[in-house]
Amino acid sequence: MVQNTARRTALVDAAVEVLARDGARGLTFRAVDVEAGVPKGTASNYFANRADLLDQVGAHIHRRMTLDPGQYDLDRPPSPDLLTEVMRALFHHISDDRTGWLALLELRLEAIRRPELQEALTETLRANLTANIEGRRESGFPGDDTSTMLLYYAMTGVILEHLTVPDVLARFDVDDLIAAFVHRSVAES
């Protein structure tokens, strides 16, 4: 089985598009081949089965959702203002890759129905939460674990709202909202 990494990535990206557009039910090897513009049968050459494809899509989206260190400047001392900048960069990064986040939402729904996907997705999302909690502890950013979790889930909620029913937040400036969330989440309680 001849494979190459660039083609594999192109196939997984095509799967993300199909997932966001047509939901998990639309995600077949055939649909991925069509979306990627490759000959019929290509996807089945790269993935053992549909579960394998879904797992790789989950891990790939997670990478796509992660900030590239170039997107913010961490050379400055950790402070609420710097954390605000990082959170804003993350929000805009995810908003710009709407397809990726919506595909992740479709994966969450599919995971309810498929135990094997549930396990892999849980692993990915648990690792993400843990990385946030430990990242704050090690970085010297203000706050505590409550700050991290409060901010993590508030960002999740705002992103869900913004990507599915954007006008609900139209009367707010999301950048201001994020700044207020960061400052409050690190406050003494």
Added chain:
Amino acid sequence: MVQNTARRTALVDAAVEVLARDGARGLTFRAVDVEAGVPKGTASNYFANRADLLDQVGAHIHRRMTLDPGQYDLDRPPSPDLLTEVMRALFHHISDDRTGWLALLELRLEAIRRPELQEALTETLRANLTANIEGRRESGFPGDDTSTMLLYYAMTGVILEHLTVPDVLARFDVDDLIAAFVHRSVAES
């Protein structure tokens, strides 16, 4: 067209089941008739078209997600502890009606593809957010609008996680987490 309210509600509840189980693509009048155990053609007698059905489902889920005043005691003076109780009651109410919240998630995804549903769902969710903001202002609960929005979206994020990949939060006590979120969200920043 003879209609009755109990049957209408039963049809909308059946549509919620179909939506949560099969996604928006599975939601047809025929599927609703089968789910509700009524003769073929019944649903088409109650709803002008599929968009009408989806709008009614959205409004109905919103009612199902709302706490019945009997589920908590608001006779005591407003305090962070009472707010914690209300938020915990809301979390458990929604967890117990997992189907309703998952159907709402399917509606959010469908709304991305259907402008007419987008408008109705935006209206419903905007009204919900506004009711939370104004409710806190009027009730004398501690905090400010930032408290409400931070808590509102953090609860949304936690519910999304808990209902789709529950084991991510398995090592946390969600009731403790909610108490910490409430106290932090009303802290002075």
